[in-house]
Each structure stands twice: as structure tokens, then as C-alpha cells.
Amino acid sequence: MKKLVVILISALVSRPIGLQAEQLAHARMHCLSVRFDYGWGPTGMERLDLTTLSDGINGELAPWYGPYSHWSKFELFDQIWGRRDYGVLLLNTPQFTDANDNGLDDFFEVSQPVSATSTGSWRFLGETNYHRLTATWTRAAGSPNGECVLELEGRGGFTHQFNLLEFTGAVVYAPGSNVVTGTIALVQTGATNNTLEGPVSFTKVDPDRFNRLELQSGTWTNAQADSFVYLSGLICRLQAWPTNYCGFVTFTDGDPSTPDQADYWWWLLAIEDPTDSDGNGIPDFSDAPVLVPPRPPVLRLTLGKTNLLLEIHGDVGRLHEILEADSVTASSWLTNQVVVLTNDPHIVHLPIPSAPRFWRVRAF
Known part of the structure; x- marks a missing residue:
């Protein structure tokens, strides 16, 4: 008779890296x-x-x-x-x-x-x-x-x-040390079928990088798939209203529906971000990124017909490293595999070992 091998899972280890969750700021733009x-x-x-x-x-x-x-x-x-x-x-x-x-x-x-x-x-x-x-x-x-x-x-x-031509909506952004990237989605006030959306990228301007950002040139589209090309421009934090940022957006043509020539090209973009994760008085939109630690993974091991099923409960989208050793006191743990969680729990199939084996998972 084949002897049953007992499999143990060690205590878990996790450590944060520079992953910053997407955040939301209010946006308003008028011509x-x-x-x-x-x-x-x-x-x-x-x-x-x-x-x-x-x-x-x-x-x-x-x-x-x-x-x-x-x-x-x-x-x-x-x-x-x-x-x-x-x-x-x-x-x-x-x-x-x-x-x-x-x-x-x-x-x-x-x-x-x-x-x-x-x-x-x-x-x-x-x-x-x-x-x-x-x-x-x-x-x-x-x-x-x-x-x-x-x-x-x-x-x-x-x-x-x-x-008045006014649009309101949101900027979904990922804070960065030097560049803030994200998307903007706006709806025209009084004409909700008229939308404007697309990518945005803001470069922090030294030496006043928390208060001055440059909106990089790009293209947004409306509900009719018309392209709105805009030029780069400075977006500044308002010192009297420290959660607000404001600057001009210059379109090459702000109203493609009018005949031929460019018109309605000069707009004012205002962004309000009340989020201040580290409480230092600078909104997250322009502040240095705050590291978001991963959720400590929780493991569950079950015996299948032909293999072991390792359930990893943790943050979806995060990198997780599965380590193994033949002793819980081993000084060196080997990487079994690295996975990005696509579900919670995420199932990993492991071969049934012929000798006692220990696993632990490290989240990044």
C-alpha cells in the first residue's frame, strides 16, 4: 500500500512594491x-x-x-x-x-x-x-x-x-513619480448625448512638481467618433483652493460641425481631487505616489485525483510568487512559479510530491 504523504503550508509572507491603484478626480471643462x-x-x-x-x-x-x-x-x-x-x-x-x-x-x-x-x-x-x-x-x-x-x-x-459649452465628468488616473496617466470622460451639461473622452498624460514640472503639471498633447473623441486634437498646456494647482487644478486646453478645432475653419478652440479644464492618502496637504493627483501594500494572501490546499489544488486568496491583478522547500526551517526557498491572480481565489495545480513539501506565497 502506498504511504500517504502529509503536505504542509508554511506561514505566509507578503511585501509591497510600487503599485499604485487607480484613483478618481472630478473634472469640469468649459469653452x-x-x-x-x-x-x-x-x-x-x-x-x-x-x-x-x-x-x-x-x-x-x-x-x-x-x-x-x-x-x-x-x-x-x-x-x-x-x-x-x-x-x-x-x-x-x-x-x-x-x-x-x-x-x-x-x-x-x-x-x-x-x-x-x-x-x-x-x-x-x-x-x-x-x-x-x-x-x-x-x-x-x-x-x-x-x-x-x-x-x-x-x-x-x-x-x-x-x-455655454460645459462638460463635466471624471479623470481616472494612476499617480506617478514623474508622469500622471489616465483617462478622461466628460458629458455635456444639458446635452447628455454629447460626450468627450480619451487618454490623458500629465508630466510634473520641476522645480514645482506638486503644483505644476503639463498636459501632453493628444486626441479625444466624441460620441460620433469625431477626433478632437489638443495641444500641450500647463495645468496648475490653485493655491487658494489646494484641491483644485486649472489650465487651458487648446483644440485645433473645438467644433468640427461648423464649416471648414477652426473655431471654439480655447477651453478651461478644472480638476478637483479631494483625496490625500498620506495627509500631507497635497492631493494624490500631483503628490508622490503612495505605495499600496498587497493584501496578505490566504492559502488553502486540497488533494485532487491527480494533483494538489492550491487556492490563493488575494488581490486580483497582483503578482504572487509561490515558493517551496523540503523543510519549514530551510534557509533557501525555491521559486515554484509566479502567477498574476485573475480570480479570488486563484487555483494553482501542483504535482503530488513523494516526500513532505512546504509552500508559501509572497505577494507583490
């Missing part, structure tokens, strides 16, 4: 351009359209680098005479306010209401002198759509509907 529908003048017979295109109408009131915050060309159509006049207008958006204290301009936040006026100037093409322009803005909290009355000196008020 610095404002989209305008056409507006009707006081007689109801004059129509005003805004555009930044050389040919065609895109409704864009775009950011400007001069004394005013925004600009646009316009087309003024007189339905009675069938006449079209063209010009340019310069306009400030309402003065910066931050009622919800997050470092962002309430005017561009859909969650915040707007009731304000701003000033600018306008002229027809061929004129040298500008005329006064006054804008009256109203928008309810929670709605991306509002009303703006553009009062053109000498021409009266034109009533427009305007729209």
Missing part, C-alpha cells in the same frame, strides 16, 4: 467662447448674426487678447430691403464673480445664475470709429442657455439666446 443664436432687432425686421469664420455663420463670441475679453464679426440683415451689412464687435463678458468659492468665473459655470451687464464697442466694416455697445445678460442657475440683449448705439437692441 471660453460663447455660442450665440441670431438675434432680432427692435422692429423685428433686422437680424444680427455673430461669426468668427471668414465665410459662414458659427455664432461664436470668441476670446480676445485686447482691451476687451471677447470679439466677433457680425452680419446685419435687413429683411425689408434685403441688405446685408458686415462689421466687428468687441465685448467684455460680465465682471468676474465666484459665489461658490471654487476659483472659477461664475459666468461660465452652468450651476451659477447670471444677471449682469457688460460693455463693448462695434463698427461696420469700412468705418474707422467705434460705437458704444452694451450687453445685458440673464441666465438661470442650472441652465446652459440664457438671453443676451446687445444694444448697438444707433441701431437699438438685438435679443439673442446664448449657450
